[in-house]
Amino acid sequence: MYTLETINANLFYGEKQALKDISIGIEHNTVTAFIGPSGCGKSTFLRCFNRMNDLIDNTRIEGSYLLDGIDIYGKEAEVYDLRKKVGMVFQKPNPFPKSIFENVVYGLKINGITDKNILEEKAETSLKNSALWEEVKDNLHKSALSLSGGQQQRLCIARTLAVEPTVVLMDEPASALDPISTAKIEDLIYELKTKFTIVIVTHNMQQAARVSDKTAFFYLGELVEYDETKKIFTNPEKERTQNYVTGRFG
Amino acid sequence: MTPYLTKIKSRDKAFRIVALCFTIFALSILLVLLVDIFWRGFGRLNWSFFANLPSRKPENSGILTAIAGMMSLLFFTIILALPIGILAGVYLQEYGHKSWYAKLVEINIANLAGVPSVIYGILGLQLFVRMAEMGNSLLAGAFTLALLILPIIIVSTREAIKAVPKTLREASYGMGATKWQTTRRVVIPSALGGILTGIILSISRAIGETAPLLVIGALVYVPFIPEGPNDQFTTLPIQVFNWVSRPQAGFIINAAAGIIILLLITFLLNGIAIYIRNKWYKKMRY
Amino acid sequence: MTHLQERLDQLKNSLADMATLVERQLSKSVCSLLEEDEDLANEVLHNERRVNAFELKIDKDCENIFALLTPVAHDMRLVFATLKMNADLERIGDYAEGVANIVVLGKKQFDQELVKKLDIKEMFEITDAMLKDVIAAYAENDSRLARSVFSRDILVNDINHKAMSIVSEYCQNNNDRIPQAINLLSIVRKIERVGDHITNIAEEIIFYKEAQVLKHGNKGGDNTADR
Numbered sequence: 001m002y003t004l005e006t007i008n009a010n011l012f013y014g015e016k017q018a019l020k021d022i023s024i025g026i027e028h029n030t031v032t033a034f035i036g037p038s039g040c041g042k043s044t045f046l047r048c049f050n051r052m053n054d055l056i057d058n059t060r061i062e063g064s065y066l067l068d069g070i071d072i073y074g075k076e077a078e079v080y081d082l083r084k085k086v087g088m089v090f091q092k093p094n095p096f097p098k099s100i101f102e103n104v105v106y107g108l109k110i111n112g113i114t115d116k117n118i119l120e121e122k123a124e125t126s127l128k129n130s131a132l133w134e135e136v137k138d139n140l141h142k143s144a145l146s147l148s149g150g151q152q153q154r155l156c157i158a159r160t161l162a163v164e165p166t167v168v169l170m171d172e173p174a175s176a177l178d179p180i181s182t183a184k185i186e187d188l189i190y191e192l193k194t195k196f197t198i199v200i201v202t203h204n205m206q207q208a209a210r211v212s213d214k215t216a217f218f219y220l221g222e223l224v225e226y227d228e229t230k231k232i233f234t235n236p237e238k239e240r241t242q243n244y245v246t247g248r249f250g
Numbered sequence: 251m252t253p254y255l256t257k258i259k260s261r262d263k264a265f266r267i268v269a270l271c272f273t274i275f276a277l278s279i280l281l282v283l284l285v286d287i288f289w290r291g292f293g294r295l296n297w298s299f300f301a302n303l304p305s306r307k308p309e310n311s312g313i314l315t316a317i318a319g320m321m322s323l324l325f326f327t328i329i330l331a332l333p334i335g336i337l338a339g340v341y342l343q344e345y346g347h348k349s350w351y352a353k354l355v356e357i358n359i360a361n362l363a364g365v366p367s368v369i370y371g372i373l374g375l376q377l378f379v380r381m382a383e384m385g386n387s388l389l390a391g392a393f394t395l396a397l398l399i400l401p402i403i404i405v406s407t408r409e410a411i412k413a414v415p416k417t418l419r420e421a422s423y424g425m426g427a428t429k430w431q432t433t434r435r436v437v438i439p440s441a442l443g444g445i446l447t448g449i450i451l452s453i454s455r456a457i458g459e460t461a462p463l464l465v466i467g468a469l470v471y472v473p474f475i476p477e478g479p480n481d482q483f484t485t486l487p488i489q490v491f492n493w494v495s496r497p498q499a500g501f502i503i504n505a506a507a508g509i510i511i512l513l514l515i516t517f518l519l520n521g522i523a524i525y526i527r528n529k530w531y532k533k534m535r536y
Numbered sequence: 537m538t539h540l541q542e543r544l545d546q547l548k549n550s551l552a553d554m555a556t557l558v559e560r561q562l563s564k565s566v567c568s569l570l571e572e573d574e575d576l577a578n579e580v581l582h583n584e585r586r587v588n589a590f591e592l593k594i595d596k597d598c599e600n601i602f603a604l605l606t607p608v609a610h611d612m613r614l615v616f617a618t619l620k621m622n623a624d625l626e627r628i629g630d631y632a633e634g635v636a637n638i639v640v641l642g643k644k645q646f647d648q649e650l651v652k653k654l655d656i657k658e659m660f661e662i663t664d665a666m667l668k669d670v671i672a673a674y675a676e677n678d679s680r681l682a683r684s685v686f687s688r689d690i691l692v693n694d695i696n697h698k699a700m701s702i703v704s705e706y707c708q709n710n711n712d713r714i715p716q717a718i719n720l721l722s723i724v725r726k727i728e729r730v731g732d733h734i735t736n737i738a739e740e741i742i743f744y745k746e747a748q749v750l751k752h753g754n755k756g757g758d759n760t761a762d763r
Binding site (some may be wrong): 050051055079080081085090094095096098108143156163 | 424
């Protein structure tokens, strides 16, 4: 069974159709990259998996979106529960203007966990998981905004990991960062895949090639090709895919 | 250097000089006023000035009751206006701001902020003093002033909340928080600096109000300290107003001294507001 | 450790394993001649498919690393050099197979006197030492050790050079043993080619380590990498 799956997924912004009949299956503990030119729908599609598109007016979805086999838009689906199982890291680092510690445990506190020992333990674990612990362990009560951009993004990752989701969605997580921070984030993703299922949207093809196991290429709202990353970057099936990855358009 | 370049350079210089002149002119008028006040009133500032009740003799007159009245009035005003203003601002900006009635309210509040304060006095007179039968008490004054500063608090709360970036809310929702959790834990704390600034500025405004209080019947000569919300009262601006209309020279001096105190309080409050706003900006660093 | 470093380490290990296998193949094939051991020769023939499998795997690994991880600088040179060394090793494996083939078909009819005259044993010992040295040089990124094979290859070439006249003379004196003499000459040629491939490998190692290109007569000196 796939961890994330869609069957004939469609999405409309009012009259405009943003996603056209997308069927995809994402396996457990893999890193999947969504690539494609600007406006192809990859971010929109990503945000369907944690229902962040609900926050935008006038969107309508059709088709099945499944998490571990269960329809996430179904009548009994609980949005708040879903977002704990499916976490998200955004393009621009967005730590809360609170201390580093408060940022990391935010998700735990909104779930009603208040025991100080548990909070400290989970904070340490997720900061270690996001390769930030060593740099901040003596300064947990400093403001999160005093960190550099790369550190802030790793903090946002730690924050997401603290609630122990199954899936981590990343929407161009390194595009606002310098090359060294980007490399650190990529190494992190490579390590995290043993514990989480990761889907990453990126407009940087080399990044997709470096970090992912499977790659999905989107164009104008359609899923053009979805295969092992090795295949997509050495010998893709569709000519359009080949044209995109060799940089001939987009 | 072409003739055209010469021309535009000299126009640039000319504008700078003209602007500077106007600035100096405006500031010097202010400076003249301040110097005059200080020169007249500074000598009067001593302990007895603060500690005394008003009296017929200027030497014996003090601002104690005025200060006491002002503080008590502010206290009640804040208790009334703050919770309503902040919650209304939060609701209108976070929850309701897309519906038609919210838009209606939005337009009206903006208008209310510009209404002359005397009108509030008349409203307060009819509504609180007469219909609610509060008389010309601190309570009536507090309600009236609360109405007056409410629009300011609501607008500045809304602005502060609007300034909280969407990305922070997204981050909170992304972790499974409800709207209320997001508002309580992220939006309001992030907007706090702006909200506080708005509160202090509205207090600053309230302190200076004279007309509405006179209309509702704040007394001009109050030789006692108000003890409860139902007591009559006076404030420092009113006291100054009273002194200024007396013929004796001593009272003019008293008035000047009173103005100095008023100015100091205003500067202090504005200074605190600026300090908080700067600290908040540093903390947010958007 | 980063993803890239992991893959590069795996690649180096794969090539090292293949090189060790090829060295053993060479060893066994020449020994099968010197000791007249047909079983040993058959072993070599049997293992040739493993050498080929290694070649395919390393080719694929290099392709994937280039496409997916886009290495640059010395990482790029490592993968580049490994890809070329892969081809050289596979050819050495082929020559070892060729020698073993000749031994099996010859059926112990080789004149060991001629074998001695041709200095096949010495030729093999030098070549084997050269191969072991470049394997070590690759593992330890030691370009000096790699350089040490060039002079020895000259000795190997000498032996090859003399072989023609030795075999000609032998053929004139032993009319009935011409085929096996020609086979032995063929074996000498093959070992000489092995020596050449080993020097290619050495050049690749030096390219990787120093970004210096030593090909086509340019052995040492102060040129810059400019492929």
